[in-house]
Amino acid sequence: EPEVTQTPSHQVTQMGQEVILRCVPISNHLYFYWYRQILGQKVEFLVSFYNNEISEKSEIFDDQFSVERPDGSNFTLKIRSTKLEDSAMYFCASTLSGGLSSTDTQYFGPGTRLTVL
Amino acid sequence: RKEVEQDPGPFNVPEGATVAFNCTYSNSASQSFFWYRQDCRKEPKLLMSVYSSGNEDGRFTAQLNRASQYISLLIRDSKLSDSATYLCVVTSTASGTYKYIFGTGTRLKVLA
Numbered sequence: 001e002p003e004v005t006q007t008p009s010h011q012v013t014q015m016g017q018e019v020i021l022r023c024v025p026i027s028n029h030l031y032f033y034w035y036r037q038i039l040g041q042k043v044e045f046l047v048s049f050y051n052n053e054i055s056e057k058s059e060i061f062d063d064q065f066s067v068e069r070p071d072g073s074n075f076t077l078k079i080r081s082t083k084l085e086d087s088a089m090y091f092c093a094s095t096l097s098g099g100l101s102s103t104d105t106q107y108f109g110p111g112t113r114l115t116v117l
Numbered sequence: 118r119k120e121v122e123q124d125p126g127p128f129n130v131p132e133g134a135t136v137a138f139n140c141t142y143s144n145s146a147s148q149s150f151f152w153y154r155q156d157c158r159k160e161p162k163l164l165m166s167v168y169s170s171g172n173e174d175g176r177f178t179a180q181l182n183r184a185s186q187y188i189s190l191l192i193r194d195s196k197l198s199d200s201a202t203y204l205c206v207v208t209s210t211a212s213g214t215y216k217y218i219f220g221t222g223t224r225l226k227v228l229a
Contacts, residue, residue: 033217042219042221091161099216100149105151
């Protein structure tokens, strides 16, 4: 079965440092997403990306965050200056047609656990 | 009102029991509905999509009630391996793209 992959699995960084989280979505998928989940809390939408641009973003996705698809396979999330409250699990996901139908499954990667010290 | 609401539980049930979860959503224009399962510290995985006419997959049955804006998940003959958090997911559209909105999840513990 095709899968979404993410690297690294765990990232530890100092407050104020920049981090880049990487994802390889499923190859024929067109819509890409980042979510975060703070330990013990719900999965929160950050951003969706289609056709090389952001299609929607949440209020969490402020100027400290950016996304990029630098080549045909990778999809990255950059946090410019990390804060303690950015510590969370970050999930990448992809879909074929953006949720247009009930058969359009959103596949998640295994996540990157970000710890900001 | 939250966009997607679930009872966080936990629901503690014995093996073999039948258990049902409900989820309500606030946007009447919501398009698609899903149940995901999430194990501790793992990614959400699709359990089943929810169709208007209701659908069944083995021991799992999902129902959608658009008039009352809720979806349900019924698990029959619970197994220990069903212990997980069950996430209700609803898609809504804004500016032409769909956003997947997650509920907080309902935690299920199946006890031996």
